[in-house]
Amino acid sequence: MKYGKVPDEERDMVLPGVDFSLPEDHADTVAGLAGGSGSGPLEVRAGGTMWTIRPWRGSVYPAKAPQRTWPVHYGAAFGTIELNATHYRIHPPERMAEWAEGMPADFRFCAKFPAIITHYRRFNDCVGPTDDFLAGLDALGGKRGPSFIQLPPHFAPHHGDRLVEYLRQWPREFEAAVEFRHPGWFEGGPEAERVWTAMGQLGIGAVISDTALRRDAVHMRMTAPFLLLRFGGYEGHPSDRKRLADWCDRLAAWHDQGLTSVDLLVHQPDSVHTPETCRLFAELARERLGVEVRTPVPTLF
Numbered sequence: 001m002k003y004g005k006v007p008d009e010e011r012d013m014v015l016p017g018v019d020f021s022l023p024e025d026h027a028d029t030v031a032g033l034a035g036g037s038g039s040g041p042l043e044v045r046a047g048g049t050m051w052t053i054r055p056w057r058g059s060v061y062p063a064k065a066p067q068r069t070w071p072v073h074y075g076a077a078f079g080t081i082e083l084n085a086t087h088y089r090i091h092p093p094e095r096m097a098e099w100a101e102g103m104p105a106d107f108r109f110c111a112k113f114p115a116i117i118t119h120y121r122r123f124n125d126c127v128g129p130t131d132d133f134l135a136g137l138d139a140l141g142g143k144r145g146p147s148f149i150q151l152p153p154h155f156a157p158h159h160g161d162r163l164v165e166y167l168r169q170w171p172r173e174f175e176a177a178v179e180f181r182h183p184g185w186f187e188g189g190p191e192a193e194r195v196w197t198a199m200g201q202l203g204i205g206a207v208i209s210d211t212a213l214r215r216d217a218v219h220m221r222m223t224a225p226f227l228l229l230r231f232g233g234y235e236g237h238p239s240d241r242k243r244l245a246d247w248c249d250r251l252a253a254w255h256d257q258g259l260t261s262v263d264l265l266v267h268q269p270d271s272v273h274t275p276e277t278c279r280l281f282a283e284l285a286r287e288r289l290g291v292e293v294r295t296p297v298p299t300l301f
Helices: 008-017 029-033 067-077 093-101 115-120 127-139 157-169 190-202 238-257 274-288
Strands: 043-048 080-083 108-111 147-150 176-179 208-210 226-232 261-267
Touching: 029 238, 043 274, 080 261, 093 108, 093 127, 108 127, 108 147, 108 261, 115 127, 115 147, 157 176, 157 190, 176 226, 226 238, 238 274, 261 274
Parallel strands: 043 080, 043 261, 080 108, 147 176, 208 226, 226 261
Antiparallel strands: none
């Protein structure tokens, strides 16, 4: 997650000055969560952004496991993945089904919308790519989690009408969320508010990206009863524990209001520290939420 990331060489200087406290809920959050069934157990999953991480050999993956088997080992260790592969290429349903087949029944893929839709065509003339993307998502079956649109940084609120038009055509049975990047989306202007209101009406979620240098993106504005939380960690820095503990407390409160599921999608430099961050989250979720979160067992193969 380059967006809002602190360069490694500046971490010890910058992080102590960052206010990582979570803002109060936006006024719309009560209505956004109301469509959920908070009386049931909260589904909580944690995972990373890819399974092709060579340094995980000997810890997350058996040391001698061939790379073609890594997806299966990933699924045994984590409960979710930010599927960035779909951003760069629309994979055929057969490939998506193959990935799903190797995962446990409770695993979820959170697929990123293809760049041809979001970045190149910018939601114009996208029927063909959208149908192809939906075919792949459908092939995931019960292992399909919420997908998400990552808007380009320069996609400002005055472009919002084309986004809303696209979202109105999106089939409701496929959960989807939007990650905003341009600062204007968080400033309360009328063009942005029209999009936020439409998302709440359509049941489209709003991704929350928690990273040091973009605290505006921690908007705490829930427009649907599920959450994709993109968490930028700092390799075991003490702030990671405090931030994750605060998130567990907020998730508990949101569950009481209707939150049904959360996918913690961990970003760490080169993904090397992702298993440790997920284990820390699982420990805190057990203590503060009373739920078990699948994470890699901290033993070497």
